[in-house]
Amino acid sequence: MKIDTILEHLAGSKVISSRQKERILAVEQNPLFSIHWELRTLLYLGITLLSSGLGTLIYQNIDSIGHSVIVAVIAILCFAAFGYALWKRMAFSTEEVINPSPFADFALLLGCLLFVTLEGYVQYQYNLFGTRYGLVTFLPAILFIGFAYLFDHRGVLSMGLTALASWVGLAISPEKLFSNDFTNQNLLILAIILGLFLVLIGWLSERYSFKKHFAFTYFFLGGNLTAIASLAGLFNNEGKIIYFLVIMSLAIFGVMYARQKQSFLFLLLGVIYGYIAFSYGLFTVLNSISSEITFLFSTLYFFATCAGIVVFFIKIKDILGWKK
Amino acid sequence: MRAYNEEWLRNLEIQEKAETWHDQGLVTDEQLKSINQAYPQGFYRPNLFLRIGLFIFGAIACGFMTSILSLMIMGVSYSNMGSENHAIAVISLLNGIILLLALEFTIRNIKTLYAGIDNMLLYSVIFSYFFFILYVSLKDSTNFEPLTYCFLMLPILVIATIRYAEIVVGIATYLCVLAIVVLIMMKFPIGKMILPFVVMIFAGLSYWILQILKKKDGLFYYKNLFSLLEICCTMLFYLGGNYLVVREGNAMLNDLHAEVSPEIDFAPLFYFFTFAIPVLYVALGLRRHDRKLLIIGVLAFGFSIFTYRQYHSIMPLPWALTLGGFLMILVSILAIRYLKIPRAGVTYQALVSDKNRNLESIVLGQMVGQVPSEQQDNFQFGGGESAGGGAEGNY
Numbered sequence: 001m002k003i004d005t006i007l008e009h010l011a012g013s014k015v016i017s018s019r020q021k022e023r024i025l026a027v028e029q030n031p032l033f034s035i036h037w038e039l040r041t042l043l044y045l046g047i048t049l050l051s052s053g054l055g056t057l058i059y060q061n062i063d064s065i066g067h068s069v070i071v072a073v074i075a076i077l078c079f080a081a082f083g084y085a086l087w088k089r090m091a092f093s094t095e096e097v098i099n100p101s102p103f104a105d106f107a108l109l110l111g112c113l114l115f116v117t118l119e120g121y122v123q124y125q126y127n128l129f130g131t132r133y134g135l136v137t138f139l140p141a142i143l144f145i146g147f148a149y150l151f152d153h154r155g156v157l158s159m160g161l162t163a164l165a166s167w168v169g170l171a172i173s174p175e176k177l178f179s180n181d182f183t184n185q186n187l188l189i190l191a192i193i194l195g196l197f198l199v200l201i202g203w204l205s206e207r208y209s210f211k212k213h214f215a216f217t218y219f220f221l222g223g224n225l226t227a228i229a230s231l232a233g234l235f236n237n238e239g240k241i242i243y244f245l246v247i248m249s250l251a252i253f254g255v256m257y258a259r260q261k262q263s264f265l266f267l268l269l270g271v272i273y274g275y276i277a278f279s280y281g282l283f284t285v286l287n288s289i290s291s292e293i294t295f296l297f298s299t300l301y302f303f304a305t306c307a308g309i310v311v312f313f314i315k316i317k318d319i320l321g322w323k324k
Numbered sequence: 325m326r327a328y329n330e331e332w333l334r335n336l337e338i339q340e341k342a343e344t345w346h347d348q349g350l351v352t353d354e355q356l357k358s359i360n361q362a363y364p365q366g367f368y369r370p371n372l373f374l375r376i377g378l379f380i381f382g383a384i385a386c387g388f389m390t391s392i393l394s395l396m397i398m399g400v401s402y403s404n405m406g407s408e409n410h411a412i413a414v415i416s417l418l419n420g421i422i423l424l425l426a427l428e429f430t431i432r433n434i435k436t437l438y439a440g441i442d443n444m445l446l447y448s449v450i451f452s453y454f455f456f457i458l459y460v461s462l463k464d465s466t467n468f469e470p471l472t473y474c475f476l477m478l479p480i481l482v483i484a485t486i487r488y489a490e491i492v493v494g495i496a497t498y499l500c501v502l503a504i505v506v507l508i509m510m511k512f513p514i515g516k517m518i519l520p521f522v523v524m525i526f527a528g529l530s531y532w533i534l535q536i537l538k539k540k541d542g543l544f545y546y547k548n549l550f551s552l553l554e555i556c557c558t559m560l561f562y563l564g565g566n567y568l569v570v571r572e573g574n575a576m577l578n579d580l581h582a583e584v585s586p587e588i589d590f591a592p593l594f595y596f597f598t599f600a601i602p603v604l605y606v607a608l609g610l611r612r613h614d615r616k617l618l619i620i621g622v623l624a625f626g627f628s629i630f631t632y633r634q635y636h637s638i639m640p641l642p643w644a645l646t647l648g649g650f651l652m653i654l655v656s657i658l659a660i661r662y663l664k665i666p667r668a669g670v671t672y673q674a675l676v677s678d679k680n681r682n683l684e685s686i687v688l689g690q691m692v693g694q695v696p697s698e699q700q701d702n703f704q705f706g707g708g709e710s711a712g713g714g715a716e717g718n719y
Contacts, residue, residue, distance in 0.1 A: 043660075046649045046651070053642045056642035056645070103660075155688030157689075268377045299388050310382050
């Protein structure tokens with residue numbers, strides 16, 4: 001199918017004028033080729049490699065001359081990056097701020113990564129924070145979250161929240177969620193509380209229009225943390241009903257929120273978490289009533305419910321009242 | 325012959341074109357609307373996350389359907405079947421037929437267009453067929469050889485590709501043909517020797533055929549599939565000539581279990597391929613405005629550096645990371661500055677609005693966990709901090 005035949009058709013049926021046809025044809029024949037995302041990705045990758053390379057180098061040959069040069073280079077780079085970000089900073093606003101400088105966001109990111117390296121090194125070498133290890137992660141958490149609001153940077157916000165979680169001893173990023181030791185009940189409850197707290201902050205940001213584009217980050221990190229922790233609690237711990245209620249209300253909140261925002265990601269997460277908790281709850285109750293739940297029943301249950309969810313997804317627009 | 329409504333597919337293409345013209349301010353709102361009316365399509369094309377959901381829950385439902393089916397059949401006529409393998413073969417066949425009917429029903433009545441559920445059903449049909457031939461062949465506890473399995477799978481894969489033009493199945497078909505070529509070559513001593521060249525010729529030839537097929541308007545139905553297969557060809561062509569792949573592959577095929585796999589013939593030639601092909605891809609990608617070639621070229625270049633480092637230690641890894649990172653930052657900064665205004669049709673300007681800022685931020689959040697903390701044993705972050713996780717294995 002050629003562009004000119006399509007345009008010929010459109011012009012022939014008088015949908016577009018022949019002048020428009022010529023203009024579109026001119027644009028289509030010399031299309032601009034944007035490598036925006038490719039270059040951004042390359043830059044991100046470069047920043048990751050550089051900071052992880054420097055982060056290892058700083059611990060090598062600790063007593064040599066070259067070593068102090070490396071420390072100095074990292075420090076200078078770090079402050080230069082922060083300085084550049086500050087220099088290109090936009091005025092603070094409670095709305096989303098788009099920085100016209102293509103590098104300001106990246107400089108802030110590099111600065112933050114190098115800051116973590118530098119801070120870790122200072123603690124290692126000079127024991128700056130003594131035995132108050134908490135401070136080592138609390139400081140970047142506060143700093144990054146502050147920077148995130150000051151510079152309007154979602155990536156730094158999510159780094160700050162990651163640091164905040166590790167301050168209380170939790171891994172929060174999606175691929176490390178399962179590495180948390182949720183057999184430790186205190187940690188588990190802490191995870192649920194922190195997760196709910198983050199969801200609350202996200203909700204407040206949206207409710208009061210204070211950086212409401214940050215809500216996604218809060219919801220995603222907090223919601224997943226709470227959901228995984230409560231599922232772990234539901235499977236392993238006493239007081240199942242509480243965990244069940246937590247996860248079901250979170251799932252319902254997710255679906256309601258998804259309905260309001262037409263966010264399919266939260267819809268999917270809500271349905272998955274809700275479905276796991278519901279099925280587990282149902283089988284626990286059935287097991288306590290009679291120990292003879294047949295294999296056939298559970299097979300039929302999973303077949304019917306999953307097929308039901310498929311139908312629910314297909315009919316989602318009618319069910320949730322979304323317009324096309 | 326073709327499962328999806330081809331007229332709708334063409335109209336969809338026009339609608340998408342019109343959408344970009346609308347974004348560029350070339351057509352008005354009303355015109356966009358009348359274009360969409362003049363070229364209607366009624367596909368069910370849900371959002372990515374819904375597609376994932378449909379895939380997951382559809383797959384679970386299918387799995388349990390299979391087990392209901394096997395419960396029924398095993399219960400009824402287990403004794404008549406002769407052997408257990410035989411029974412499984414029959415179940416697989418029946419299962420495949422039911423799923424095929426479900427697939428056709430879904431496409432016809434729900435009007436799905438690669439909506440997750442139809443992809444899933446298609447894969448299940450093909451897996452059912454695979455289990456069918458697997459268990460038929462297991463009957464006398466004599467396995468077929470791999471080449472026979474490939475030949476048995478090929479017809480169904482080709483038919484499925486022609487009818488559904490689904491990309492994963494299309495790629496599987498391509499790989500199946502490749503496997504047949506490679507397995508035949510392996511039967512001859514000379515074949516083993518020239519295998520890398522055969523793979524490269526195969527990739528180049530298929531790329532060339534694709535270029536011809538792409539131009540045929542009658543094959544518009546396969547547009548996306550062709551473009552995905554192009555990616556396969558370019559990757560295969562590079563990997564066929566990559567020094568590391570050839571050297572390790574050579575050691576593997578000849579059962580040479582040395583600590584370091586032995587040097588290969590024509591080593592300089594393969595080193596040349598390893599570095600020339602990525603450069604060629606990037607240059608061609610930029611010149612022809614071909615995003616696939618560009619991205620594969622850059623990735624291949626990264627792998628080439630890895631290849632070289634594997635056999636020649638030029639500098640320790642942290643230095644390589646630092647220097648590499650620095651160069652990447654430098655190159656991208658220079659490129660971004662240079663391409664602020666379009667040059668030779670290439671630009672840094674984002675032409676499509678980004679919808680993934682949110683997910684990007686989550687990915688960035690992982691970086692903080694990637695700062696390595698190798699020598700910090702006596703230095704404790706909070707318990708949950710698994711620093712170095714992202715870069716582990718490198719140190």
